[in-house]
Every structure is written in structure tokens, then in C-alpha cells.
Amino acid sequence: MPDVIGLNSNLSDNPSDAGYANTSRSTMVVDLGAIESNYRKFRMLAPQSACGAVLKADAYGLGALRIAPFLARLGCGHFFVADVEEGAALRKVLPLSAKIYLLHGAMPGLEAAIEHHDLLPILNSREQLDAWLRHCRLRNRLLPAGVHVDTGLSRLGFPIDELQKAAENERVLSDLPVVLFMSQLACAEWRDEISRQQLDQFRKLTYLFPKAILSLSNSAGLFAGCEFHFDLIRSGGGILGLSISGDPDFRPSQVVRLRTRIIQCRRVKVGEAIGYHRSYPVKRQMRVATASIGYADGFPRSLGNRGHVFVYGARAPIVGFVSMDLISIDVTDLPESWTVPGTMVDLICPEQTVADVALAANMLSDELTTAIGRRCRRLYVSAKRDEMRRH
Structure with a gap:
């Protein structure tokens, strides 16, 4: 398991400090306090x-x-994952009272596994509904589930007419314990007429499930207006500090910091070139530091010759292509004492947030964080010393 240490938000740049001495690779620092x-x-x-x-x-x-049990201790009781594998892993670390919903619903043949791990499939088609009811008959018990209706995203979810037919004409839902009724907003950030239409369609269907928890809003939908909130907000990027709203009155606390270390620093002369395909021609005497991160770690290859990092808070350009394991950094204007081997390099930090790096790479913020692979160690920090734990 990753390390969990008690640190304040002003992380040290000294590689010998707690949490950094035992790795030469990059580290994603996750701030539990944020x-x-x-x-x-x-x-x-x-x-x-x-x-x-x-x-x-x-x-x-x-x-x-690591994050799920931390949120459970804060009082969070509803968790959403994609599929059975993610749900089964989460069930091992959450209290039995926690509800774990599967956004992909009940995939064929996995109904028994869903029941075994006490998960709640969000049924999104007639095929899934029929398969779940067959499993209930086989087990001679009614097993709870959620229902997803498509109100405008044209992705997962029952078409409205198909759901109404199943609920009213065929009454196949009458005996099923539907614990959650949800839909997904297509463009909540825009707060436009499309969102209003989705709201109206969802509201008109809520009578079908009078005992169910109602949920329409994701993180961005929270800012569309209180009429979108219903019983349950489904927040992912918002809780995790990713950009989810243009609302000027709300800025999430930054959760993620991405750091690596300098391996070596060298001088290069005018007329030489840096990186594969000699993509950066040297036009002045330079000092170039090579740091331990690359596209194999999920750092965007598109930032070669155009991105930048920070060393002791000072901006330093990336020169040459981002390669599999390495990046090269122009540190000519930095003191030599700042660029010795082992020095920390910040790629995501207070000076350059996840959103900043994602924008420069033409990516979404969550696209960037999900791409950062397991070779990059996760380090969980909290300012509260009484929560200090190491795994």
C-alpha cells in the first residue's frame, strides 16, 4: 500500500525528508486535508x-x-464505481453500511458476483433489468438495484418511452426494490436550456419510483441551481480538486501534487541539440537537467518543447521531446546549487495546477490524472498529525 504521512501543505524540496528518501521515481502527492x-x-x-x-x-x-475509507469516516455513505471489479475492491475497505453503486449496471453473467459483494447495480437497459429479475427469481428473493434513465446524453440509461412501458404497462418494476433513480446531465457546466430540459424530463419520471433516492447532479450540476440537487449529489472531480465549475465563488482546494527528481545535470554548447530527433537546437550555452518522469508514467508527450516545470518555485522550460522515462529541463538561469542530483522537480504544484497542465496538453483534468500510472508512487499527506499512518 502507498505511504500515508503527516505533513503540512508546504512540502519540503529536500529529497532526504520523510516520504521521498526511498524512491527515485515520480510521486503523486494526494492531500487528504484538501x-x-x-x-x-x-x-x-x-x-x-x-x-x-x-x-x-x-x-x-x-x-x-485509500480515499474511500477516508471519506466514509467523514460521513459519506454513497459510493459510485464503474463495474464489479472496482466495487468488490471497494467493499473490502468500506463499512457494511456503505452503499456501492455500479454505474455500468449488471453485466451479463455477473449478477451472482454483484450479490456476493453486496453491490447495487444501476440498471440501464431492458436487457439488464430482465437478467436481474431472472437472478432474483433464481435466488427466490428480491434484490435491490438502481435505475438509470437517459434524458439527453444518449449514452447509458433506459430510453424514456422504454422505461415508462416497463413501469406502467408491463409493471415489471413493481416488485423490484429500486433504491436509486438517476440520470446524467450532458452539459451541466453550461447551465443552458439543455440542462433545463433534462431536469424537466427527470422530474416528470420520479413518480415511477416514490421510494427511491433521486439523483441528477454530478459535481458541475451542483452549481446549476438547487432544483437540480434532489436527494443525492454524485461528486467525483469536485471532491478530488479537479476543475468542475466556472463559478467564480467556488474554487476547490487543490488535492494533487506531482513531483520527481533530477538524475543529472550537464552543460551543452551552441550548435548541439537536445532529445530524440534533435528536436531542440541549442542556441546558447545551457545547463540541462534530466529528470525521472516520462510518458510511461502518464506525463503528456505533447508537452515536449512547450511545457514547463518548477524547481524551488522557479519556472524551468521542458526542452526536447518527452521520452518514455525522462524529460530534459532548461535550468540555465537557476543557481547550480538548486539542480544537483536528487533535487525535487514539481510538475503539478501550487504554481501549476492539474487544470493548468491539462490545458497545456489539450486534455481534461481527469484525463490527465487517470493517465498517471502505477509506476508513479502515491503519497497521502494530511496536516493532522493524529492521522499519521504508514502502510
Whole structure:
């Protein structure tokens, strides 16, 4: 398991400090205190609704098995993942009272595994509904599930007419314990007429499930208006500090920091070139540091010759292509004492957030964090010393 240490938000640049001495590779630092701050902000913004956590794709790459129990201790009782594998892993670290929903529903042949791990499939088609009811008959018991209706995204979910037919004409849903009824907003960030239409369609269908928890809003939907909130907000990127709203009154606390270390520093002369295909021609005497991160770690290859990093808070350009394991950095203007082997290099930091790096790479913020692979170690920090733990 990754390390969990008690640190304040001003992380040291000394590689011998706690948490860095035992790796030469890159480290994603995840601030649990910032996650707590974001979670509490969301609860305050929707005080009449519960705040669930969407932790699919390993909590957007940040580490679901560490973040989920932390949120559970804060009072979060609803968790959303993509599929059975993610749900089964989460069930091992969450209390039995926690509800774990599968956004992909009940895939064929996995109904028994869903029941075994006490998971809640969100049924999104007539085929899934019929298969789940067959499993209920086989087990001679009614097993709870959720229902997803498509109100405008044209992705997962029952078509509206098909759901109404199943519920009203055929009454196949009458005996099924539907614990959650949801839809997904297509463009909540825009707060436009499309979102209003989706709201109206969803609201008109809620009578079909009078006992179910109602959920329409994701993180961005929280800011569309309180009428979108219903019983449960499904927050993923918002809790995890990723950009989810253009609302000027809300900025999530930054959760992620990405760091690596300098391997060596060298001088290059005018007329030489840096990197594969000699992509950066040297036009002045330079000092170039090579740092231990590359596209194999999920750092965007597109940032070669155009991105930048920070060393002791000072900006330094990336020169040459991003290669599999390495990047080259122009440190000519930095003191030599700042660029000795082992020096920390910040790629995502207060000076350059996840959103900044994603924008420069023409990516989404969660696209960037989910791409950062397992070769990059996760380090969980908290300012609260009484939460210090090491795994």
C-alpha cells in the first residue's frame, strides 16, 4: 500500500525528508486535508442533499482504496464505481453500511458476483433489468438495484418511452426494490436550456419510483441551481480538486501534487541539440537537467518543447521531446546549487495546477490524472498529525 504521512501543505524540496528518501521515481502527492475541505464545501452548498463520491477509475487515478475509507469516516455513505471489479475492491475497505453503486449496471453473467459483494447495480437497459429479475427469481428473493434513465446524453440509461412501458404497462418494476433513480446531465457546466430540459424530463419520471433516492447532479450540476440537487449529489472531480465549475465563488482546494527528481545535470554548447530527433537546437550555452518522469508514467508527450516545470518555485522550460522515462529541463538561469542530483522537480504544484497542465496538453483534468500510472508512487499527506499512518 502507498505511504500515508503527516505533513503540512508546504512540502519540503529536500529529497532526504520523510516520504521521498526511498524512491527515485515520480510521486503523486494526494492531500487528504484538501479532499476533506472539498467534501465539506459540497455538503454546505447542498445542505438538503447527501453527497456521494464517484470513485471510478481508481478515484480518477488518485487511489480509491485509500480515499474511500477516508471519506466514509467523514460521513459519506454513497459510493459510485464503474463495474464489479472496482466495487468488490471497494467493499473490502468500506463499512457494511456503505452503499456501492455500479454505474455500468449488471453485466451479463455477473449478477451472482454483484450479490456476493453486496453491490447495487444501476440498471440501464431492458436487457439488464430482465437478467436481474431472472437472478432474483433464481435466488427466490428480491434484490435491490438502481435505475438509470437517459434524458439527453444518449449514452447509458433506459430510453424514456422504454422505461415508462416497463413501469406502467408491463409493471415489471413493481416488485423490484429500486433504491436509486438517476440520470446524467450532458452539459451541466453550461447551465443552458439543455440542462433545463433534462431536469424537466427527470422530474416528470420520479413518480415511477416514490421510494427511491433521486439523483441528477454530478459535481458541475451542483452549481446549476438547487432544483437540480434532489436527494443525492454524485461528486467525483469536485471532491478530488479537479476543475468542475466556472463559478467564480467556488474554487476547490487543490488535492494533487506531482513531483520527481533530477538524475543529472550537464552543460551543452551552441550548435548541439537536445532529445530524440534533435528536436531542440541549442542556441546558447545551457545547463540541462534530466529528470525521472516520462510518458510511461502518464506525463503528456505533447508537452515536449512547450511545457514547463518548477524547481524551488522557479519556472524551468521542458526542452526536447518527452521520452518514455525522462524529460530534459532548461535550468540555465537557476543557481547550480538548486539542480544537483536528487533535487525535487514539481510538475503539478501550487504554481501549476492539474487544470493548468491539462490545458497545456489539450486534455481534461481527469484525463490527465487517470493517465498517471502505477509506476508513479502515491503519497497521502494530511496536516493532522493524529492521522499519521504508514502502510
